[in-house]
Amino acid sequence: MSKTSRRDIILALGALGILPGAARAQTRTRRQAQPGRGKVEPFSWDLLKARAAALASQPYRAPAKVAAAEAIDYDAVGSITYKPDRTLAGGIRLFPLGRYAPTPVAIHIVEGGQARAVDFAPDLFQATAGHHAALGLAGFRAVSPDGKSDWMAYIGASYFRTAGSQDQYGLSARGIAIDTGIDGKEEFPAFTAFWIEPNGAQAYTIYALLDGPSVTGAYRFLCRHTAGSGAAGGVVQDVSSTITLRKDVARLGIAPATSMFWYGEGNRAAAVDWRPEIHDSDGLAMASGSGERIWRPLDNPATPTLDSFQDSNPRGFGLIQRDRAFDHYQDDGAFYDRRPNLWVEPKGDWGKGAVTLYAFPTASETVDNVAAFWVPAAPAKAGQTLTFDYRLTWASRDASVAAAAHVVDTWRGAAGRPGSAPTAGARKLVVDFVGTTLAGLDRSSGVTAQVDVGRGRVLANAAYPVVGQPNRWRVTVDIEPERGAIADVRLYLKRGTLSLSETLLTQIGA
Incomplete structure (x- = not known):
């Protein structure tokens, strides 16, 4: 788990008010095109899977970064905003490139089996006087009906997250984890292109093409924001993924979640900040295939740690923020008491493997130092095509809690x-x-x-x-x-x- 990469992602998140990122796509900047006015092509889930499979047979080519994006630092990228009157598909707004998200992504809007490319144009964005203009598209977010907040964002490698049920971002998910916790080997495959299909009020099907040195993949996310405040409601994403391996992978992480744990009531000696606790999640919850419920409190270790919990056909696992008392955090800006839980429910037969928890030491809340994911027991070999379907539930309600205490x-x-x-x-x-x-x-x-x-x-x-x-x-x-x-x-x-x-x-x- 690369500290530098994760720190960059967190910095970009803050600058954009949400997330930041990287992926790949068109670099056209000459035309003053309008959103949704690009090339139209037939599109379907089967076509995307075929495209990902074909990509796997080709040598990996890293997408080109926009060099000028290096000058758009943390503060500058926050000065660039997408124009509200250019909102797409009933609630989609786009992120600009910047130092921490320098690689363009391709974005399309899908309707009736046809996908129309969203051509980049600088006038899609507005910048504070004296700041840089937008250079390209880095990702997107889904905004609330009133346009005053947002509830889902994709930007940065294969990272994405939602605001759960209390309009507050926290931990992130990823499409895939490659060799996380293996020094010097972790890869960050990227969602290089997206296809966004509206499915009614506060609901979208998001399709994504994944590409990286060791893997390609096709992803489909059926996303819906359910009504409710406080512990009610939240965001549910039904995920279908088909991945093809270009290379052998030592540690293939399925349905990964990434979070931050600096300190809590269990390690008070680390509390150098005035706030009593600082963490996005405080435990890893698991529902094993046998029905046992397990809780593993998170820690800020002195050295990197890797824990594997062997299982067969797990019923669920996730990073959870159980402590929801404001006075335990005293933070009226970051609102750690409102951070969403992320619960993963596998669909179908996942077989034997292990829920894996990786953590490394941090002395800051700006570094995501915890990751949890499923590692299949069978070796991940070049040429394999694997499918995994699962549900992600982002909410304040703790889906890991059952009848037992x-x-x-x-x-x-x-x-x-x-x-x-x-x-x-x-x-x-x-x-x-x-x-x-x-x-x-x-x-x-x-x-x-x-x-x-x-x-x-x-x-x-x-x-x-x-x-x-x-x-x-x-x-x-x-x-x-x-x-x-x-x-x-x-x-x-x-x-x-x-x-x-x-x-x-x-x-x-x-």
Whole structure:
């Protein structure tokens, strides 16, 4: 995962008010063309898949960047805006090129099986006096009916994101992840061309052509923004993808999500900023093929980490922002309490593989340092064509929560009895669960914590209801890792042989 590449993307996002990016397309700038007045060609999903397959048989050619875009820095690109009266397809507006999005993309509007190219012209945009004019098209966004906000954006390699149900951007998704977490090998294939088909109010089918050194692909996104405020509503995208490999790929990441975790209540020592917590997501949630619900709190590691959770035909996984209390962040500008969750639901038979979580250290909120994706168990070999269908749900509602109690908070601190000297070489883990499966239970109900530790041992543990908090239980565990090791912890609430909660997976160092 390239820090530089991701930092550039985040900087571009801020400059545009959303995202920024890169891909490929036409570079015509001479004509003062109007949007939607370009060449018309037949278009269909089958034609796009055929085009992607044909592209895979050709050597990869990196798209040309516009050199002059280097001069349009973070501030300058924010001074260039798409003219509202040029809005396309009932709510599509375009992004200009800039330093962090220097490669043009091709954009088409589809109607009745015909695709009309959107020719670039500088007068599609307006710039603040004294700033650079637009040089090309970098991507697009879908705006709300009143034109005052937007709810979906595609720009930057194969990155895209939505504003969820609370009109607030946060984490991003990607079309594909190639060798993420392998030093010096990660690739960023790009969506080089888009075809946008309106499907009614706040609904579009987005088609995209993917190209990169190791892979080509055809993507179809059925996107709809559902009504609702607060925890209700959100954005749903039904994704169909067909990819063909030009080369062998060591780590092929399907349905990847990219997020940021700087610090939270579990690593308070990292809180150098005045705000109590700063993160776009606070955990990786999984629903395994066997039905087990798993929660892995995110961390800002001291060194890069890679965790693989083996599974077969997973029911879902995603990066989630469970903590939605404003006073836990105190941020009335970035609004981390409003950041959307992203839940991935595979369709069809995905077979054996692993949900994979990669993270590297960050000292800033401008760097996306967390990625989660599915890695098929079968080797990804040159010449293969693979298909994956799945649903993406962007919302404040936590789709990962089922009937069992779920984790709402985790803390770490000194091991031992409060008020006494800390236990040397050990740490305390505190976990709170909430859920209706805990209703009516008390200290006499036989509820215990099942705690399993690898590369370490449990010194003490307790499970009990939190006073004055309905359906909320707390587990405290003192763990002594093996000398020089990081202990793997697996923890859940049970009553006899009956599991009452999802399973927490985490790691503890001395």
